[in-house]
Amino acid sequence: MQKYADMTREQLQEEAARLRQIYQEYQGKGLKLDMSRGKPSSEQLDLGMDLLNAIDAKSLMEAENGLDTRNYGGMDGIPEAKRLMAEMMEVRPEQVIVCGNSSLNTMYDMVARGMLLGYLGQTPWCKLDSVKFLCPVPGYDRHFAVTEHFGIEMINVPMTEEGPDMDLVERLVAEDASIKGIWCVPKYSNPQGVVYSDETVRRMARLKPAAADFRIFWDNAYAVHHLYGPENGRLLNILDECEQAGNPDMVFEFASTSKVSFAGAGISAIAASEANLADIKKSLTIQTIGFDKVNQLRHVRYFKDGAGIAAHMEKHAKLLRPRFELVLRTLERDLSGLGVGSWISPKGGYFITFEALEGCATRIVALAKEAGVVLTPAGAPFPYGKDPKDSVIRIAPSYPTTEDLQQAADIFTVCVRLASIEKLL
């Protein structure tokens, strides 16, 4: 196909007229399609029904250390759940605290602890005039929402194909002691699907921050969420790397089974150094009577171990792959060669990122909406919802049926082309 930029004004106008006709046909259909939500489909959730069904209740009562899971106590998780989550996160069980059903909540709590209590005896951030976080962009909107909620200033750091721009990260954390954290989704990053390179992980672990209480918030949300097998998702162990670099306390790692078992009823975990864990437990003892240990044991009984999780994730991949490939095929079919944007083919995670011509993302999302396709709001993957180039669109193919998804993708490419021509004209 010919590049739009190489077309004459007349050719573009003709193309626009043709596209508008197609677009209006879609509009007439009164569709209600949604590619905005990075959540599992019902079929994916059905994969885990035996978690609720097939486990003998008697086997859920007692943890291997004799603790009655139904009673109070066991504030940092039952041992076998620590092992399970450790295998998933590729860390050691003694580095793990098993938490409740939401790793977002676990991260929120960790930021709140930084704000209110301070890490390892450091000044609580709420007592400081300025607190900042580095935010690799595009990134996960709910990370940015947490830091914004607490009034923490967010600084954009561009993502590269290897992870965040480490030159910039190194310089910023070294020179500014008010920078207290960085949000990272190191494997199949939200939304681009980037896996941090070994070099990136090592440089991250060797940071020399001006702030003693600087922390890497390592949200390993897609630790086992491969689309094409684990070999594409190889990631260095940040806890080991930090330890080797003499920065054992500089990282908190998070994960959950939200997209393994159930998005609403899974278990989450945090992994950290011995000193950090002791610090967290001190505050957990005050905060809660312990997380849901019956649900922890339920997960252990069902998945058994890391291999059990891996086998289960292959079933998820079987449902997700066709959806991702359908969207990518449609982008290729309709947009390739037009010079109206680019996209990445992720090897795991939950999103496809489309990068439109500068200034077009908001318009594309609006056009799609008027034709019945809900997309994540333009700007969402950026702090304060502001995409400086207004070009990034996050596509979430997991939730719709393949029929709906095909129609949504067809409409999306029409909207991209229309918005691009509007810009070029």
Next chain:
Amino acid sequence: MQKYADMTREQLQEEAARLRQIYQEYQGKGLKLDMSRGKPSSEQLDLGMDLLNAIDAKSLMEAENGLDTRNYGGMDGIPEAKRLMAEMMEVRPEQVIVCGNSSLNTMYDMVARGMLLGYLGQTPWCKLDSVKFLCPVPGYDRHFAVTEHFGIEMINVPMTEEGPDMDLVERLVAEDASIKGIWCVPKYSNPQGVVYSDETVRRMARLKPAAADFRIFWDNAYAVHHLYGPENGRLLNILDECEQAGNPDMVFEFASTSKVSFAGAGISAIAASEANLADIKKSLTIQTIGFDKVNQLRHVRYFKDGAGIAAHMEKHAKLLRPRFELVLRTLERDLSGLGVGSWISPKGGYFITFEALEGCATRIVALAKEAGVVLTPAGAPFPYGKDPKDSVIRIAPSYPTTEDLQQAADIFTVCVRLASIEKLL
């Protein structure tokens, strides 16, 4: 029996010698008994096993509003769980947010919100020089631990048979704008078992605090935890009373099923005014992807409604009553008439409070420990662990078997008598 205070020195010494012999016999047995923990026994937990057993998994998948409980969303709880918790708390479903497995965590979060975010647009407490809470004493140690954790100054308010000393509460909150909250366990109070009188609840609701962001933390932990039926636990509805008094936003009410279903795997809730709920939801949306809705629906399927909960609580009472009566009988048998302390016969809740002679509590707890009986540390029911009179001991009869409990109670009364004689001599 003769009052110890009326005995001669010689009589007391003789009594002490006799008791020391009994005490040493107990010591020789190498017992390991525990009356410290206000937690349900295994038999109580077994009452709820059908929650894990007998509910068809398919019936756990979908809430009545069509929400897939297994997926993200429904951040404030599914409608039928709101109804269930509302019936338990005697409030309206629209006043309820259903939360996770720990109401302590829900309370911690609310105090943390006051600290970090401020209620309804008020200044976050972490920005103030001084923040204080009123603490009716004796009270619940874990309430006091939360406020201490956040550096909030705690002021003791004596409990009466009708609830906290309201003359003092009224005066303090009216004159000091740094007083931001009061901890209350209004029904079967921890540890005394006091049910707040109508007069107390009304005066509480009509408080005229100097601080606009003053809140009553109404921990209705024992809302349905009657030992002798609900008529002993009649409590005015604080939300209604606050509304009528023109203070609709002044109260947060909390409850959980920890001692109804499972202490580790129940559900909790907060009830509050419309404005407060909107404020909380704003922050919940940032904090979490929603609480465990599968577990919420599991509780609804099992208990069905308030009547179902009441029937279930009668089974708990059947197990708890003999334990309470055993301890009370033993206190009566061994201590009545000696003038060595007093106790209350609670009509619900989880504790019996023994009030020893001034200065004797620490000694009694130590003596018991050396004879193999663990009691809650003296001072625990007071802020900073300091009982000004060193006289209150919290006895928790729920967890041990009746055999163990009888032995522990026998030892306890010996320790009380020994410590009392030591003081009198």
